[in-house]
Amino acid sequence: MSMTVDRSQIEALVRSALRSVHTESSSAPVSSGAAVSSGAATGSPLEWVDGKPNLRVSISARHCHLTDEHVEILFGRGSVLEPDKNLYQDGFYAAKQTVMVVGPRRRMLPNVRVLGPTRPFSQLELAFTDSISLGINAPVRHSGKIEGTPGCVLVGPAGSVQLDHGVIRAARHVHMNDHVAAHFGVANGDMMQLVIKSNDCSVTFDDVLVRADKAAKLEVHIDTDEGNACNLDAASEVSLKPMTPCGCSH
Amino acid sequence: MSMTVDRSQIEALVRSALRSVHTESSSAPVSSGAAVSSGAATGSPLEWVDGKPNLRVSISARHCHLTDEHVEILFGRGSVLEPDKNLYQDGFYAAKQTVMVVGPRRRMLPNVRVLGPTRPFSQLELAFTDSISLGINAPVRHSGKIEGTPGCVLVGPAGSVQLDHGVIRAARHVHMNDHVAAHFGVANGDMMQLVIKSNDCSVTFDDVLVRADKAAKLEVHIDTDEGNACNLDAASEVSLKPMTPCGCSH
Numbered sequence: 001m002s003m004t005v006d007r008s009q010i011e012a013l014v015r016s017a018l019r020s021v022h023t024e025s026s027s028a029p030v031s032s033g034a035a036v037s038s039g040a041a042t043g044s045p046l047e048w049v050d051g052k053p054n055l056r057v058s059i060s061a062r063h064c065h066l067t068d069e070h071v072e073i074l075f076g077r078g079s080v081l082e083p084d085k086n087l088y089q090d091g092f093y094a095a096k097q098t099v100m101v102v103g104p105r106r107r108m109l110p111n112v113r114v115l116g117p118t119r120p121f122s123q124l125e126l127a128f129t130d131s132i133s134l135g136i137n138a139p140v141r142h143s144g145k146i147e148g149t150p151g152c153v154l155v156g157p158a159g160s161v162q163l164d165h166g167v168i169r170a171a172r173h174v175h176m177n178d179h180v181a182a183h184f185g186v187a188n189g190d191m192m193q194l195v196i197k198s199n200d201c202s203v204t205f206d207d208v209l210v211r212a213d214k215a216a217k218l219e220v221h222i223d224t225d226e227g228n229a230c231n232l233d234a235a236s237e238v239s240l241k242p243m244t245p246c247g248c249s250h
Numbered sequence: 251m252s253m254t255v256d257r258s259q260i261e262a263l264v265r266s267a268l269r270s271v272h273t274e275s276s277s278a279p280v281s282s283g284a285a286v287s288s289g290a291a292t293g294s295p296l297e298w299v300d301g302k303p304n305l306r307v308s309i310s311a312r313h314c315h316l317t318d319e320h321v322e323i324l325f326g327r328g329s330v331l332e333p334d335k336n337l338y339q340d341g342f343y344a345a346k347q348t349v350m351v352v353g354p355r356r357r358m359l360p361n362v363r364v365l366g367p368t369r370p371f372s373q374l375e376l377a378f379t380d381s382i383s384l385g386i387n388a389p390v391r392h393s394g395k396i397e398g399t400p401g402c403v404l405v406g407p408a409g410s411v412q413l414d415h416g417v418i419r420a421a422r423h424v425h426m427n428d429h430v431a432a433h434f435g436v437a438n439g440d441m442m443q444l445v446i447k448s449n450d451c452s453v454t455f456d457d458v459l460v461r462a463d464k465a466a467k468l469e470v471h472i473d474t475d476e477g478n479a480c481n482l483d484a485a486s487e488v489s490l491k492p493m494t495p496c497g498c499s500h
Contacts, residue, residue: 127478128478128479128481129379129474129475129478132478140449140450140451140481141450171450171451172451199390200390200391200421200457201390201421201422201455201456201457202455202456202457203453203454203455203456203479204453204454204456205451205452205453205479206451206452206453206454207450207451207452224379225379225475225478225479226479228377228378228379228382228475228479229378229453229455229475229476229478229479231378231390
């Protein structure tokens with residue numbers, strides 16, 4: 001993938017992006033969660049309801065993770081990420097900062113949210129619709145598995161960064177703690193099925209990777225395409241099942 | 251839903267849309283089909299392969315259907331739709347014409363393809379991502395079931411049309427002829443499941459309505475969100491099953 005964006009073009013794009021900020025309101029929120037538990041009263045999302053863990057399904061809109069070094073290049077020497085909104089998982093947040101992403105042939109996404117805290121590598125997570133719009137053929141990968149993936153240019157108010165790789169479509173996954181994993185009969189690295197019942201557009205998602213540890217809250221992450229395909233916000237029921245070899249839970 | 255777009259605003263939008271035509275290349279094609287049959291050699295899409303009908307799954311990108319009257323208002327007195335590309339179903343085509351769609355708060359989609367032939371009612375079919383971008387809360391409906399749905403403004407080179415209703419997210423459906431329906435053990439109006447096997451993002455779509463008649467070719471229509479959620483273009487296997495009460499085919 002060859003990048004042909006030079007400095008003056010980037011400056012023009014930045015100006016264009018800054019002008020468009022106030023009219024750009026079509027991007028989905030970073031995490032519009034739907035916590036639905038079949039027939040159970042809602043309560044603390046950590047509660048077990050009727051002996052079952054209370055399941056939250058969140059839509060991750062396009063976002064990026066940055067290294068400390070890239071934060072300083074993009075936002076100025078000495079800059080750090082400023083938390084704007086806490087995510088459901090403890091310790092993670094949507095930062096106040098956004099970056100512009102420039103793909104090949106000068107297509108761009110004007111304001112992509114940065115999530116914190118910083119990481120040892122920078123990574124851009126897009127839905128497939130975003131990646132088509134940007135002209136980047138992003139492969140489905142789990143977070144951190146970015147070897148051989150395409151790159152892009154990130155542009156901030158203080159500078160720009162060329163990522164040689166790191167553009168992915170994040171694979172579906174579910175965070176949970178080890179007690180919840182034991183309840184489902186699964187272990188870290190297993191695959192599950194997510195069943196979404198939604199009026200006239202129910203969907204079963206296979207290939208939901210279990211990411212279990214001691215402290216995570218039970219939460220599925222899907223992207224905007226997946227959330228829109230099943231109209232998640234209007235879903236009447238969500239459930240999670242271990243994958244069987246035939247893809248059927250019966 | 252109140253429309254606040256006046257004539258001068260529409261003219262400004264038209265000029266803006268015309269200027270943007272040459273840079274707008276991110277919209278998905280009207281029908282990017284994936285004809286995949288499990289392990290079978292490909293042949294004529296109408297062929298039965300190994301005793302099974304050869305299944306085609308097509309992505310319908312956002313598009314609209316127009317009445318004869320609306321074609322004349324939008325494109326000029328005496329205008330008719332000009333076929334540009336035949337669709338897979340005999341007698342249907344993507345027209346050369348496109349319209350601009352204007353939603354509330356002056357958001358717009360600059361060039362939405364018109365499909366022919368004309369119909370007794372005008373209708374705009376969007377994916378959910380499109381409808382979020384346009385600011386219209388489009389309900390999932392089957393084609394023609396547009397009572398109580400939101401409207402929009404359509405703008406063409408010769409004039410504009412205010413639709414009081416007709417904006418929908420088209421519900422998944424499958425066209426087939428009566429012989430194929432008999433093979434599947436289903437009838438017109440029944441529901442089926444569409445199973446898409448795709449690397450790391452397999453999906454089962456419920457609620458696929460059977461539209462059976464004497465002549466239709468076997469073809470599932472899903473929208474761009476659904477196609478992107480399962481990366482249809484890279485799918486390794488697609489299959490269609492009657493819906494069972496439990497949503498499982500076993």
